[in-house]
Amino acid sequence: MTKPVVFGANYSVYTRIVRLVLEEKNVPYRIEEIDIFEKDGPPDGYADRHPFLRIPAFEHDGFRLYETAAIAGYIDNTFPEPPLMPESAEKRARADQIIGILDNYAYRTWVWDIFVERIRVPERGENSDEAKITEALLRAETCLSSIENLMGGEKYFLGSEATLADFHAAPMIALFRLAPEGDRLLSDHMPWTSWWETMSERPSIAATRFAAEG
Numbered sequence: 001m002t003k004p005v006v007f008g009a010n011y012s013v014y015t016r017i018v019r020l021v022l023e024e025k026n027v028p029y030r031i032e033e034i035d036i037f038e039k040d041g042p043p044d045g046y047a048d049r050h051p052f053l054r055i056p057a058f059e060h061d062g063f064r065l066y067e068t069a070a071i072a073g074y075i076d077n078t079f080p081e082p083p084l085m086p087e088s089a090e091k092r093a094r095a096d097q098i099i100g101i102l103d104n105y106a107y108r109t110w111v112w113d114i115f116v117e118r119i120r121v122p123e124r125g126e127n128s129d130e131a132k133i134t135e136a137l138l139r140a141e142t143c144l145s146s147i148e149n150l151m152g153g154e155k156y157f158l159g160s161e162a163t164l165a166d167f168h169a170a171p172m173i174a175l176f177r178l179a180p181e182g183d184r185l186l187s188d189h190m191p192w193t194s195w196w197e198t199m200s201e202r203p204s205i206a207a208t209r210f211a212a213e214g
């Protein structure tokens with residue numbers, strides 16, 4: 001078996017999700033750096049790996065894949081220990097539901113409309129769009145409370161063990177909390193605060209830290 005290759009960047013939320021899953025499984029892997037925001041675009045040929053020109057893309061033993069949830073599921077099934085999906089059909093559906101909420105509603109709101117707008121935009125010498133942030137905060141709250149309503153009151157979203165849903169959320173929260181508004185909103189949600197404290201103790205989280213986290 002060859003080492004899996006992750007095509008992506010260390011600043012990327014979705015690349016980090018795949019790296020977290022590989023780290024949790026103790027699978028050696030290689031990162032091939034793709035800067036998707038490079039002025040001239042990604043390298044020639046990258047569209048063959050990812051027709052929508054996003055990161056990450058993935059390859060293992062000649063098997064190419066894109067879309068992070070699919071990549072994470074493939075890694076979980078190919079490298080079985082430790083399993084990162086619950087056993088019961090109900091909990092597996094909950095994990096998929098949380099991943100769906102994160103992809104479809106939370107990522108854009110937490111990361112782009114709040115973190116990027118509050119932190120990255122001023123770093124570029126531009127003014128944050130305050131109306132955009134204010135409007136996003138309502139959605140951000142809905143994202144937090146909808147997932148909170150699915151949490152079972154244990155250490156991780158779905159029980160005493162972390163699942164793919166926890167690793168999908170962690171990189172998004174890692175950036176969201178860097179914006180003061182995100183940090184404030186999280187501190188109003190005790191279950192999220194204790195979840196993040198637990199998650200941030202995991203070596204995989206430390207090993208994949210964003211530069212932005214200092």
Ligand SMILES: N[C@@H](CCC(=O)N[C@@H](CS)C(=O)NCC(=O)O)C(=O)O
Pocket residue numbers: 012013014015036053054055056066067068069
């Ligand atoms: N649906 C994709 C989303 C991946 C994604 O949006 N990645 C971001 C970086 S974290 C990206 O490539 N952004 C480039 C862009 O929006 O043009 C997945 O699940 O992998």
